Amino acid sequence: MSLDDVSSVARHYQQGLRLARQGAFFEAHEEFELAWRACAAPERDFFQGLVHVVVSAYQRGRGKPVAAESQRQKALRRLGPYAPAHRGLDVGLLLARLEAAEADPREHLVERDPQPPV
8 A cells, every 4th residue: 555545545534524523424334435435445344334335324424224224234343343442433422322322422422542553
């Protein structure tokens, strides 16, 4: 992976978090997907998990509870191995909120301790 790929991953990740916090879930999904496509193999499930989180919220907002639940379950499976934290994101807190089936994850997409990527 080149340095351009590393900086691209970080840029798309940060942009995805920003958009998700604003409730722009569809746009956040696009950014997390770009990060997923550019990242190294060990982080693919992390970014795919974030895609599932925001798609779940997007579907819930569209009144699609079955689709939202399917995405929520996928997010739980993919993000679990990254708890308690990854890339500064409090994955443990996000998982707890997903397990409680909260409809709006914006306040939980918060970096706990910024750390450099692996």
